Amino acid sequence: MQASAVEIQKVNKHFGPFHALKDVDLSIPPGRVTCLIGPSGSGKSTLLRCINFLEPYDSGEIRIDGRLMGYDAPGRKMGGRALREMRRSIGMVFQQFNLWPHMTARENVAEGLIRVRGMSRADAATRAAAALAKVGLADKMDNHPSRLSGGQQQRVAIARAIAMEPRLMLFDEPTSALDPELVGEVLSVMKTLASEGMTMVVVTHEMGFAAHVADRVAFMERGELVAADTPAAILHQPQDPRIQSFLRTYHERNSF
Amino acid sequence: MDLLQQYGPALLRGFGYTILCWALGTVFAMALGLVIALSRHYGPRWLGWILQIYIEVIRGTPFLVQLFVLYYGGPLIGLRLDALPAGLLGLTLYGSPYFAEIFRAGFRAVPLGQLEAARAIGMTEPAIVRRILLPLSMVSALPALVNFSIILTKETVILSIITVPELMYQVSRMSAETFRFVEANLVLALFFWGLVEAISRLGRRFESRVTKHLIERT
Numbered sequence: 001m002q003a004s005a006v007e008i009q010k011v012n013k014h015f016g017p018f019h020a021l022k023d024v025d026l027s028i029p030p031g032r033v034t035c036l037i038g039p040s041g042s043g044k045s046t047l048l049r050c051i052n053f054l055e056p057y058d059s060g061e062i063r064i065d066g067r068l069m070g071y072d073a074p075g076r077k078m079g080g081r082a083l084r085e086m087r088r089s090i091g092m093v094f095q096q097f098n099l100w101p102h103m104t105a106r107e108n109v110a111e112g113l114i115r116v117r118g119m120s121r122a123d124a125a126t127r128a129a130a131a132l133a134k135v136g137l138a139d140k141m142d143n144h145p146s147r148l149s150g151g152q153q154q155r156v157a158i159a160r161a162i163a164m165e166p167r168l169m170l171f172d173e174p175t176s177a178l179d180p181e182l183v184g185e186v187l188s189v190m191k192t193l194a195s196e197g198m199t200m201v202v203v204t205h206e207m208g209f210a211a212h213v214a215d216r217v218a219f220m221e222r223g224e225l226v227a228a229d230t231p232a233a234i235l236h237q238p239q240d241p242r243i244q245s246f247l248r249t250y251h252e253r254n255s256f
Numbered sequence: 257m258d259l260l261q262q263y264g265p266a267l268l269r270g271f272g273y274t275i276l277c278w279a280l281g282t283v284f285a286m287a288l289g290l291v292i293a294l295s296r297h298y299g300p301r302w303l304g305w306i307l308q309i310y311i312e313v314i315r316g317t318p319f320l321v322q323l324f325v326l327y328y329g330g331p332l333i334g335l336r337l338d339a340l341p342a343g344l345l346g347l348t349l350y351g352s353p354y355f356a357e358i359f360r361a362g363f364r365a366v367p368l369g370q371l372e373a374a375r376a377i378g379m380t381e382p383a384i385v386r387r388i389l390l391p392l393s394m395v396s397a398l399p400a401l402v403n404f405s406i407i408l409t410k411e412t413v414i415l416s417i418i419t420v421p422e423l424m425y426q427v428s429r430m431s432a433e434t435f436r437f438v439e440a441n442l443v444l445a446l447f448f449w450g451l452v453e454a455i456s457r458l459g460r461r462f463e464s465r466v467t468k469h470l471i472e473r474t
Binding site for chain 2: 052054080084085087088090091092094096098099100101102111112115116144145146157160161164
């Protein structure tokens with residue numbers, strides 16, 4: 001058994017009096033796709049954001065390739081330099097894309113390469129063009145985000161992340177803000193990425209994606225990690241009544 | 257006509273000083289305002305409180321009074337300045353809290369997600385400020401920055417009371433010597449109108465360039 005890419009142990013997170021994550025344990029295997037599913041407000045996004053420490057967790061451990069994320073020792077946060085260094089190898093894609101609107105698609109992708117990787121402008125532009133070509137946007141490189149559809153914007157955001165050559169990619173509901181007809185183009189880019197062996201953690205409401213692309217599915221509810229198993233075990237033969245009820249609601253909403 | 261021949265050069269020189277005082281005062285005040293806004297944004301809490309007090313005091317007192325205190329009170333604590341440097345320092349101190357508040361509002365209007373995206377790829381905070389926070393805050397801050405710069409043009413007339421030889425100073429001299437108050441002040445008004453018109457035109461052009469891709473047009 002290969003070591004985990006991300007090892008989450010007994011992680012807790014509070015927002016004031018609200019207990020958002022309760023003793024969460026989860027192993028993310030390398031080179032695989034792990035989907036986090038569950039009702040909204042269950043802590044999926046919070047857990048994802050704890051992995052790259054955009055959200056500091058209160059207790060427990062998150063180890064990325066064996067290294068403790070965010071803390072030098074329990075209770076002592078790591079310095080900015082160490083944190084940035086760890087984040088460099090973790091790509092993140094957001095629900096709202098979060099492209100920088102004053103830069104073109106290519107500039108959005110090149111920015112991190114220049115500022116973080118220290119590449120020259122010319123090298124960064126070449127690498128950015130390659131990343132954009134990979135997500136099928138070679139012809140939109142010089143467009144600003146305001147001139148791109150939601151699906152195109154999200155693909156630029158994916159290109160921005162993969163251009164940094166991360167070892168791990170986090171997706172926070174990447175298709176939830178998209179019109180239904182634009183969901184497919186984003187999912188297909190993600191499938192390609194998965195087939196190349198990228199380690200991916202995906203918070204999603206796309207059960208189809210979870211069923212067909214994920215290697216593991218983890219179900220969360222009310223801050224607890226209820227179960228993590230193969231997609232078939234979670235989605236087709238769920239044992240836990242909470243998962244059964246979640247899937248029933250999902251199927252009812254999506255039937256017509 | 258004689259009047260123009262006699263006082264024209266002095267008025268022009270005065271106008272030059274007015275533009276100089278306004279331009280330098282605005283640049284310095286804006287720079288100090290930015291430093292204050294960033295310090296409140298990133299600095300420790302005690303620094304934020306001190307700056308908050310500074311903002312309240314400066315905004316709560318008239319510029320005229322501040323200038324008197326600085327120019328005539330300064331020497332009591334060993335701060336001896338000529339009229340022009342004192343005037344520039346006064347404008348800088350007076351304008352900085354307003355600019356600081358404009359920047360603060362601009363920062364708050366930047367969507368958090370766009371800053372998180374920069375943090376997530378490992379950009380340093382100074383790079384994030386320079387490349388993301390400042391440019392995006394201009395969407396909401398720029399009109400207010402131009403607006404306050406225009407207000408500052410007219411505050412420069414107050415520098416005449418500490419004998420900075422700007423336009424108001426020359427106009428007062430002319431009216432005192434000739435008793436032609438109306439003409440003298442008409443000249444003053446025309447000069448200022450021209451200056452403000454030029455600044456607001458420049459501001460609008462700058463604004464449309466900066467915000468070209470930032471504001472959704474439907």
